[in-house]
Amino acid sequence: MTIKKDSKALVHFNVLLKDGSAADSTRVDGKPVWFVFGDGSLTDSLESQLLGMESGQTKKFELAGSDLFGPVNxxxxxxxxxxxxxxxxxxxxxxxxxxxxxxxxxxxxxxxxxxxxxxxxxFNHPLSDQEIVLEVEVLEIR
Known part of the structure; x- marks a missing residue:
């Protein structure tokens, strides 16, 4: 099964800074999260990177921090x-x-x-103005 616009995907992710240092990870506490596609909860940039992925697949890509955490206001x-x-x-x-x-x-x-x-x-998210690397592993798709 692949991720489509109306899918839910259980994922593990690592948010890394450009220098490779870890900023956040679901693996720290061993609790993956559900990403819901097409409901507006994910940015268009993030969704476009993940659409078409399959269960068991991993992907590493770069994004502007504003594409995950919103623009600096x-x-x-x-x-x-x-x-x-x-x-x-x-x-x-x-x-x-x-x-x-x-x-x-x-x-x-x-x-x-x-x-x-x-x-x-x-009070902006501290990573909003950073270039980040996101590593995603898809565990399950519904």
């Missing part, structure tokens, strides 16, 4: 006063901090810049 970059952060939080560029959301839950934000009392926090 300038509205998701915020400037905050350093006094809004608890004193025990170590602020440094590249650090990812969990911010409490109204109504519960948390949202990760990356510290992009520290300048005086201003802290630039980016």
């Amino acid at each position: 300038p509205d998701n970059i915020h400037f905050m006063d350093i006094n809004q952060f608890p004193v025990d939080v170590k602020l440094e560029e590249g650090a990812i901090i969990a911010f409490e959301q109204m109504g519960g839950g948390s949202l990760p934000g990356m510290i992009r810049e520290l300048k005086g009392h201003s802290v630039t926090v980016d």
